[in-house]
Amino acid sequence: MSRIGKAPINVPEGVSLTLEGQLVKVKGPKGELEQAIDSEIGMILEENVLTFTRPTDHKDHRSKHGLYRSLVNNMIVGVTEGYSIKLELVGVGFRASSQGQDLTLSLGFSHQIVMRLPAEIKLEAETKKGANPYVLLQSHDKQLIGTVGAKIRSLRKPEPYKGKGVRYSGEQIRRKAGKTAAK
Numbered sequence: 001m002s003r004i005g006k007a008p009i010n011v012p013e014g015v016s017l018t019l020e021g022q023l024v025k026v027k028g029p030k031g032e033l034e035q036a037i038d039s040e041i042g043m044i045l046e047e048n049v050l051t052f053t054r055p056t057d058h059k060d061h062r063s064k065h066g067l068y069r070s071l072v073n074n075m076i077v078g079v080t081e082g083y084s085i086k087l088e089l090v091g092v093g094f095r096a097s098s099q100g101q102d103l104t105l106s107l108g109f110s111h112q113i114v115m116r117l118p119a120e121i122k123l124e125a126e127t128k129k130g131a132n133p134y135v136l137l138q139s140h141d142k143q144l145i146g147t148v149g150a151k152i153r154s155l156r157k158p159e160p161y162k163g164k165g166v167r168y169s170g171e172q173i174r175r176k177a178g179k180t181a182a183k
Helices: 059-080 142-154
Strands: 016-020 023-028 031-036 042-046 049-053 083-090 095-099 102-106 113-116 122-126 134-139 165-168
Touching (some): 016 042, 023 059, 031 059, 095 122
Antiparallel strands (some): 016 023, 095 102
16 A cells, blocks of 8 residues: 555645646645646545545556655645755866856866756856855756756766766765776
């Protein structure tokens, strides 16, 4: 039995949740999101408590039960609190700057990388002397911010020898020993 799928979702004050057939719309102080739900998964909204039901204990039904409950819960958390991802640029000469929704990265290539970020993401990039440059992404959409963060990280993944590259803040990099000099 799915433990995640069985847990009810409490809809907080200031958040409006509407069910239109198999479409869930959530509107809150930080934004508005919608998600289509599989027709086999049922939803019941009673007194600001949303519960999900499934027809059988088939493996497919069990997996979708927990999946859609988590997606809707992430939407509610997103429109009330929001999500943020901080990326650090570790390496000599690595820089980041932002202007509006354009992110400009210098990652040791022969050219600068310019990315245009979606309007739903708030961007902040800073390069301080003596500290690693960082990029801070904030949004109400967890799926979108995760995708954009992974895309930025994929431009220069951290390498295992010196640890240079773009990494999430607090991410642990498995380091390898380099060559040893012969005696």
